[in-house]
Amino acid sequence: MRRPIANEFMADPRIREAKKVLLQTRDEYSARLTGVRPPDSDLKMDYERLMREYGDLRGGRLFYPYLGSGLGNGALVELADGSVKYDFISGIGVHHWGHSHAAIMEASLDAALSDTVMQGNLQQNVESVELARTLLEGGNRKGARLAHCFFSTSGAMANENALKVMFQYKYPANRILAFEGCFMGRTLALSHVTDKPEYRVGLPAGVSVDYVPYYVDERPEESTGRSLDQLKRHLKRYPGKHAGMVFELVLGEGGFLPGNREFFRELMQVLRAHEIPILVDEIQTFGRTTELFAFQYFGLDDFVDVVTVGKASQVCATLFTDELTPGPGLLSQTFTSSTAAIRVGRLIVRQLMDGGFLGPAGRIARFHDRFVTRLQEMEARLPDVVHGPYGIGAMVAFTAFGGHAEKVNRFIHALFDAGVIGFYAGADPTRVRFLIPVGAVTFNDIDAAVTITENTLARMCR
Ligand SMILES: Cc1ncc(COP(=O)(O)O)c(C=O)c1O
Known part of the structure; x- marks a missing residue:
């Protein structure tokens, strides 16, 4: 051979x-x-x-x-x-x-000896397959059904791709549900989901968003009831119009506020009943709770349809179930990431899984x-x-x-x-x-x- x-x-x-x-x-x-x-x-x-x-x-x-x-x-x-x-x-x-x-430097040296600095959707090297496989293995280790992993160069782009996948799947739905205080990124579309008016000053209106209050730790039941009511009101006001709901399981930019398993599950059950896809934005939480993904920490594996990762993973990615596979042409960019980031990303994800970090x-x-x-x-x-x-x-x-x-x-x-x-x-x-x-x-x-x-x-x- x-x-x-x-x-x-x-x-x-x-x-x-x-x-x-x-x-x-x-x-x-x-x-x-x-x-x-x-x-x-x-x-x-x-x-x-x-x-x-x-x-x-x-x-x-x-x-x-x-x-x-x-x-x-x-x-x-x-x-x-x-x-x-x-x-x-x-x-x-x-x-x-x-x-x-040391291990990161070694992986970066290997990358420096590779033929290209950047890899892309048209021409990838073998390590891209290994990273995608590792992220999906990690994502499914507690029973989620994530089938695909699409790379991108920023958390915002991973989230853009997630929204595109959900909108196409639910066409002609044209609205998104999100938590008050959430942060998704700063592209033209995401500036309208990110709940911070200062970040969209001067930008034309993009995606239509309906906000649901976030979990309040001091008043769990009251807060869950309030958010459920608000969610149901949105669903009633715009029947069939929601392409998905974005979940940030620990509000990051919003102040490091962790949610709660029952709170998330109750909202997710309503969404499931309405066949509305669930996106978990793990750009900040990935590899930072005591599980690889925060959705695993909160026990939401049976609900996730789309998950985005970034930051700690070096390469950003959109993971999604088979049902949400988009049509040709919807997702692509010149770059997936640098060779070093792809190799280092795989190393970090592997070490998180096997190096005694979790649990x-x-x-x-x-x-x-x-x-x-x-x-x-x-x-x-x-x-x-x-x-x-x-x-x-x-x-x-x-x-x-x-x-x-x-x-x-x-x-x-x-x-x-x-x-x-x-x-x-x-x-x-x-x-x-x-x-x-x-x-x-x-x-x-x-x-x-x-x-x-x-x-x-x-x-x-x-
Ligand atoms: C939860 C969350 N989503 C999305 C993003 C955007 O990622 P990026 O800055 O890589 O575009 C961030 C960045 O802080 C984030 O914390």
Whole structure:
């Protein structure tokens, strides 16, 4: 049998030796990043100039003065000004395995030796099949019926594809149901689903959306009843007009609010009775609860028709059941993703499934517990300033300064300067949120990050 020459190339001892040398050298340099470090004063001026230039080039300032140097060590990342920080936001969920992770670097080296940088729908390499197979295996491990996996280069595009699949399946239905406070992305269509008026200023109306109130943890029954009533009212007002309902099982941008199994199941039962497809947007939740998918955590496997993933998976994707298979031409783009992202995505998904991360005693649960315990201790010491913590798995948040947006914004910038990168989420209250890089973090990192957080809060209160 003739095998591809590429297989021989990758197994060539010279390649293996060269990779070993590269990775060992990288390890040596990474190991020099041992903790938070302030910027190098000699680099300050150049860095500030670079930041200003980049702001001008992109037509708007960056949220943080962050330009990475290209080196990291686990949860630590070095910036081009020589500073070192704990990255507890991971590019809003992308660097789930931290920075300069050995296995990720190796997969990226393999990708660099491959023939192309980008792969596309017309010409893919073999690893695309492996990633699609792995995502579907993961998606169906608790009984869902996902049959297909279509790649794209952003979470928004994965969601666009999901909506297109549902609209075509339910044609001529022309409306979508979604939760109040949801975030789906910022394309022209999704800006109208994302429940944030500021994100659609000046944009012409697109998709028609009917909103259902989200779950309120303090009043489970009342909240479930209210949402069910609202859903039924929408269905009555526009019979046969809904192509699907979008579920964000933990409101991410909306403030790290987890829903509830019974709440979701009751809504989903009504949708099922009306033959309305169910889309679960897992762009942020994928790989972050104590199950691979949040729909598995909430036990909704029997309901999901379409699921979107992104961020931690590196490559974004729309997974759907066989019934929803679209006609030819509905889905395609030039790019599926970069070769590195495809290889690294598969590695991360595989490690999430097989590396002891999932389940009530898995690594995600243990990191969550450690982080939450430390934040509770902090709350006990600063009861007038901090409330919480909130969240689930690798998504952890707390409220500071009563959730006052301006003060929270000032705080997260002060925290950034002090060496911990977090972010905000929600409005009224605006929370401080963290996305724990579970593939890289240690208990010591968590302890150190919370100490810096507490010191920064205390400084701001003086
Ligand atoms: C739940 C959810 N859906 C969709 C998106 C959009 O993904 P992207 O920014 O990759 O387009 C995000 C991004 O934060 C998200 O959190």
